Amino acid sequence: MSALNIKKGSTSHSAYDLRDPHAEIAGRHTLTVLTDNDPGVLARVAGLFTGRGYNIESLTVAEVDHEGHLSRFTIVTTGTPTVIEQIKAQLGRIVPVHEVHDLTVEGASVERELALFKVAGTGEKRVEALRLADIFRANVVDSTLESFVFEITGTPEKIDAFADLMRPLGLADVARTGVAALPRGI
């Protein structure tokens, strides 16, 4: 391939040089998508991202309206403004999708993620872990003589920071839910 001297920005899956993906700046966007809670809707959304080569940083979904049979997806993705517009339009095309919003550009929003941290250790490290958990307002949801499981809620950045602190103190396992988000106000 290199012999052909294909210029950067050419895309291998398309017939021509498409737009140069380096010309625009890629950013992180949080999308919220309201859908019918139909079987296969998760596969449709996930398949759209893989099939068209978009990124997923995190994806959460659950039924939010049992009567109305509706689910809400919160998807964190990265892309240039053009790509993000395309992702929104492609999501909107899926038949069971009711609404698509880009919370990153449509005014203020709140984002929260829940994580569970298993930290193993004894002595001073164990005490330090508990002290830091208190500062981060993490709850202890399981405890043995050699370990804790902390539950922490916050922005992804806060959870990352907590993980950095726990690592030298005996961090054994992490489970994260991915971001759930809603716009602020009415």
Next chain:
Amino acid sequence: MSRQMTGAKMVVQALKDQGVEVVFGYPGGAVLPIYDEIFQQNDIRHILVRHEQGAVHMAEGYARSTGKPGVVLVTSGPGATNAVTGLTDALMDSIPLVVLTGQVPTFMIGTDGFQEADTVGITRPCTKHNWLVKDTAKLAETIHQAFHVATHGRPGPVLIDIPKDVQFATGPYSAVREARVAHYQPKVKGDLARITELVELMEKAERPVFYTGGGVINSGPGASQLLRELADATGFPVTSTLMGLGAYPASGKGWIGMLGMHGLYEANLAMHGCDLMINLGARFDDRITGRIADFSPRSKKAHVDIDPSSINKVIHVDLPIVGDVGHVLEDLLKVWKSRGRKVNKDGLAKWWGQIEQWKLKKCLTYKGSDKVIKPQYALERLEALTRGRDRYITTEVGQHQMWAAQFLGFDAPNRWMTSGGLGTMGYGFPASIGVQIAHPDALVINVAGEASWLMNMQEMGTATQFRTPVKQFILNNERLGMVRQWQQLLHGERYSHSWSESLPDFVKLAEAFGWKGIQCKDPKQLDDAIMEMLDHDGPVLFDCLVEKHENCFPMIPSGRPHNEMLLGDASTEGAIQAGGAVLV
């Protein structure tokens, strides 16, 4: 009180209530209950195909020539997987289809049962939407929703997977009007402020061009009518994609021919040099745009499309209008008329002067011969001998397809059925049967290459059984002509596997199926042979032996802009740069 009936009966009842007259299908274990119901009624005609891919292409031909959705019924497992190519073809070209597949009974799903396949999983990316119906009570409503989704917004194929126990079980039948479809109602009216903005641009434009696509055809005959009215009243030139041929008549005064990779010189240069491009229902496909960075560099671009995801997907446009082409054209005409029917007369006169200059290139010129039939000559004669007849043309994929688009003229929509987006070899023959089923008395011709045609030749039996007098006009160069052309231009004339070895005797093959077979290799006998084909009341296999090494021009090589077209053999030396070789 709703009527109780079995799932199998519901299928037939729902199809009747949706106005379905024809189903293309092939029976199998998982659809036996539905076939049993089909046996016991006479309202819906079933066309037995010879392969499920053929069924889907026939339904596509039916849909594209009538504007109504095509309906397919196949069994589980291999029946469903054989339908996948047709579904993808219909998705790429926005053709409304409703495909019903049988499935193993619900209690066997997931056990790798006999003829089980994850049909909704496999077909999710190649349908507009699909459903697995696990409850008979929901079956009728799902079928009604399926017709709604297939035909509203940007049309496309949908699939309903029906397990065998759901077909046997009894449940309440829901009528069409009871089906919940409220949530899927794509916007058809365009934004009036933007339409007015477009009219302002049209009033001032010096070098405007209408770039029309399959969306005009899909919007219905009314949209084609409005396009003609608007184009003729404004005097703007009209070019079209492969998919949109016939929306504006080839005999119309604004017509400047098809654009794109094998489009006309004048059409591509008009696209390159225009100052206002009005895209009506086309999608800036890579066969149209050439090199993106140099695509129509000095124009304002307006884009009318019913699918918001088509906007800014490939080309950034200045004025997007989301809506149905027909509705938008109606408003566009109204606003333009109410503001005094203004155009830039001086600018337009100069623009047409330029276009007439480009036309003098006569880009479709080819070297004639009185020894061998040139493929272009064969199509010129076919055009001359069928002009004035209500003629439907289908094609396979390759050089013959491009020549057909260049040399045949289309004056009405829904008369030209070709696989554009997916480029499916083997499409044209079954599609021609589907067209003929919809229009029993019309002249239906499939312009084919011998290699494509062989891909679905099993449908000869279908044509014989259902007495469809389809004419298969095969331009036989004993080559995969387009592959050969690319190998010549960019792979050092190494013709790797691009010739048709061990071809059948097409005349004997025709006779074996009860068809008429004609072979012609002498240009002097061509007219008589074509007339013999046209006069025969039955299917004809016409083996037209043509020049084996003819290349299709004009051509925009991969990775080049519109104004760097190749016009003939002399211009091909080193035409495709290394970077272009990687492109399709």
